[in-house]
């Protein structure tokens with residue numbers, strides 16, 4: 564019986580979706596979000612709670628380059644860009660502790676509700692924030 568099931572699997576399409584979510588087929592994205600400029604814009608399928616610690620959002624216009632966020636970050640997510648006096652964040656290292664948000668004197672960092680961050684490339688454009 565099991566051999567029959569295994570054999571049939573060879574000719575059956577997978578029932579699961581490809582992950583990361585942004586690689587899902589357009590038909591599935593219809594439930595999750597919309598397609599903008601040829602790219603999938605994922606909207607989380609479930610509402611997140613208030614104060615949810617998602618991807619840290621960075622407002623570079625507000626940033627004054629004080630580097631306090633770099634000092635408090637326990638995971639060495641953030642590096643300083645001295646030529647611009649701005650920062651760069653490597654999201655895949657982040658533990659979402661939000662200490663950088665709390666310490667930033669000008670509110671340049673904030674918790675977003677974005678959590679669908681899986682990717683094949685840790686340096687993908689949405690995983691390096693600057």
Ligand code: SF4
Nearest residue numbers: 636657658660661663
């Ligand atoms: S949330 Fe925590 S780990 Fe992530 S960048 Fe901020 S201080 Fe670093």
Ligand code: SF4
Nearest residue numbers: 626627629630632667
């Ligand atoms: S703490 Fe805020 S203002 Fe200072 S470098 Fe970090 S993001 Fe910029």
